[in-house]
Amino acid sequence: MSSTEPSAKPPMPVPDELTQFFWDGVARHELCIQRCQTCGHYIHYPKTICRFCQSRDLAGERVSGKATLYSWTIATQPFHPFWVDKIPYTLATVELVEQPRLMFMSQVIDCPEEELEGGLPLEVAFVEMSSELTLPLFRPARG
Amino acid sequence: MVTGNRVAIVGVGYSTVGRNTGLSPDELMIQATMASLADSGLTVRDIDGITSVGTEPLNDAWMLGIEPLNWWASGLMVPAFAYSALSAIAAVASGFCHTALALRMIQQQPSGASMAAGTAARGNPMVASYFAAAAGDRQFLSPFGAGNPTQWAGLLTQRHMAEFGTTEEQFGHHVIAQRYHASLNDDAIFRDPLTMDEYLASRYVSKPLRILDCDYPVDSGAAVIFTTEERARDLQKPVVLVESYALTAIRDLNFEILEDMVRTAPAESARSLWSRTDLEPSDVDTAHLYDGFSVITFQWLEALGFCPPGGAGPFVEAGNTRLGGSLPVNTDGGACNVGRRHGANFCIEATRQLRGECGERQVEGADVSVWSTAVGPFAGAVLLTRG
Numbered sequence: 166m167s168s169t170e171p172s173a174k175p176p177m178p179v180p181d182e183l184t185q186f187f188w189d190g191v192a193r194h195e196l197c198i199q200r201c202q203t204c205g206h207y208i209h210y211p212k213t214i215c216r217f218c219q220s221r222d223l224a225g226e227r228v229s230g231k232a233t234l235y236s237w238t239i240a241t242q243p244f245h246p247f248w249v250d251k252i253p254y255t256l257a258t259v260e261l262v263e264q265p266r267l268m269f270m271s272q273v274i275d276c277p278e279e280e281l282e283g284g285l286p287l288e289v290a291f292v293e294m295s296s297e298l299t300l301p302l303f304r305p306a307r308g
Numbered sequence: 309m310v311t312g313n314r315v316a317i318v319g320v321g322y323s324t325v326g327r328n329t330g331l332s333p334d335e336l337m338i339q340a341t342m343a344s345l346a347d348s349g350l351t352v353r354d355i356d357g358i359t360s361v362g363t364e365p366l367n368d369a370w371m372l373g374i375e376p377l378n379w380w381a382s383g384l385m386v387p388a389f390a391y392s393a394l395s396a397i398a399a400v401a402s403g404f405c406h407t408a409l410a411l412r413m414i415q416q417q418p419s420g421a422s423m424a425a426g427t428a429a430r431g432n433p434m435v436a437s438y439f440a441a442a443a444g445d446r447q448f449l450s451p452f453g454a455g456n457p458t459q460w461a462g463l464l465t466q467r468h469m470a471e472f473g474t475t476e477e478q479f480g481h482h483v484i485a486q487r488y489h490a491s492l493n494d495d496a497i498f499r500d501p502l503t504m505d506e507y508l509a510s511r512y513v514s515k516p517l518r519i520l521d522c523d524y525p526v527d528s529g530a531a532v533i534f535t536t537e538e539r540a541r542d543l544q545k546p547v548v549l550v551e552s553y554a555l556t557a558i559r560d561l562n563f564e565i566l567e568d569m570v571r572t573a574p575a576e577s578a579r580s581l582w583s584r585t586d587l588e589p590s591d592v593d594t595a596h597l598y599d600g601f602s603v604i605t606f607q608w609l610e611a612l613g614f615c616p617p618g619g620a621g622p623f624v625e626a627g628n629t630r631l632g633g634s635l636p637v638n639t640d641g642g643a644c645n646v647g648r649r650h651g652a653n654f655c656i657e658a659t660r661q662l663r664g665e666c667g668e669r670q671v672e673g674a675d676v677s678v679w680s681t682a683v684g685p686f687a688g689a690v691l692l693t694r695g
Binding site (some may be wrong): 173176177178179180181184188197209210222233235236237238239240242243244245246247248249253254256258266268269270271272282283294298300 | 446
């Protein structure tokens with residue numbers, strides 16, 4: 166960014182009773198995902214019932230932050246003022262290693278476009294997007 | 309064949325279509341309805357069921373003087389015109405009503421540039437959602453710079469390329485074929501022929517998705533009238549019959565975290581569609597497959613069994629989907645060229661092909677057509693035959 170002042174504020178997340186654990190985790194630099202305490206399945210986005218066993222006993226749990234790249238797209242057009250001076254950026258659907266098809270929408274950073282490929286191992290990184298917003302993004306796993 | 313009453317399409321119609329027409333949704337609805345009534349030879353007194361996505365059906369019926377109404381339905385988070393049409397078909401098939409009007413009204417969305425400038429949010433609830441603080445599921449999208457449909461379409465396109473080796477040129481062949489069909493359609497907005505160089509030079513919106521892979525936002529209204537086969541036989545136009553239909557949802561509306569981005573709701577919808585008919589993919593003469601983004605047409609080609617899973621790229625590249633090919637697809641030019649109609653244009657073009665009304669772009673001997681809408685979490689498809 167060319168300016169120290171962001172050109173616009175990002176759309177800020179509004180945590181609710183289902184999602185507060187997620188953003189509390191982000192503040193601690195931990196990636197937390199809702200997990201059924203009865204059958205052990207992870208569920209994202211957070212819901213009020215487990216779609217695998219219909220248990221109501223659900224809680225946020227820290228996950229490893231390790232993932233593989235499932236798909237990606239280079240955002241070349243901003244759809245919000247905050248992103249005008251930040252394009253291009255790489256939006257990515259990543260598969261968290263804790264469970265097959267446990268998908269998470271984020272960005273991939275620190276990776277040249279030509280090195281993006283399906284299955285690329287990734288790890289979470291907590292990035293301060295503005296003074297108000299930190300996000301769990303992903304970068305190629307080290308080692 | 310679906311049990312219950314055999315259902316027929318007897319009237320189709322469009323409103324004025326274009327950018328910034330200044331027409332209200334009510335005006336678009338009225339124009340489209342009157343056009344479909346004129347096409348059918350019916351009057352409002354013959355309609356006793358109504359369904360709409362984009363306007364409020366009870367208000368529509370009241371304004372038009374449709375009374376009494378025996379059935380109505382409306383939808384918000386639904387696969388657009390597939391929901392209107394399939395609801396109407398089910399209502400007529402079951403006898404809930406005897407003649408149903410299915411509507412889809414769309415008002416043009418603002419450009420990405422005006423959204424980025426922050427000038428588009430005022431007064432538009434759909435756009436305002438990008439700017440508002442992100443609540444509910446959107447807290448996992450908007451703060452990350454995600455949530456625009458072109459972006460999930462970019463993800464679906466990239467996954468098709470990563471999994472099957474589909475190339476940008478193969479999407480280009482699809483876009484060029486559709487444009488050629490549009491050149492033969494007086495109703496199309498874009499009619500100039502397109503070359504591969506022009507396609508490859510067009511800008512990315514969300515790479516690998518290009519602007520020419522996206523449908524064209526317009527104000528539009530579309531109306532289709534469904535009734536029983538018995539009534540249809542007394543009317544003025546050739547009879548077009550509903551052979552099979554399917555409406556399917558496989559998950560919630562979060563396209564960005566689909567668990568399988570190349571086998572989505574169309575795959576399930578197609579399975580259901582074929583399970584309810586003795587016809588097979590090889591019986592289909594023309595296909596009219598949703599093209600909100602190019603990759604959606606590819607998913608439908610594979611889902612419906614016109615080519616193997618992952619085979620849409622080579623199938624399109626070989627020229628199969630062009631007029632004169634083995635399966636002409638989107639002979640009206642698709643929503644990329646006739647403007648966004650959310651599937652209604654495909655129902656109407658399939659009907660016109662089966663009636664033999666398509667002039668220069670008519671597929672000779674078209675007896676069976678399929679049309680489809682949507683992708684990802686939800687989808688619908690209808691198989692039509694010449695009566």
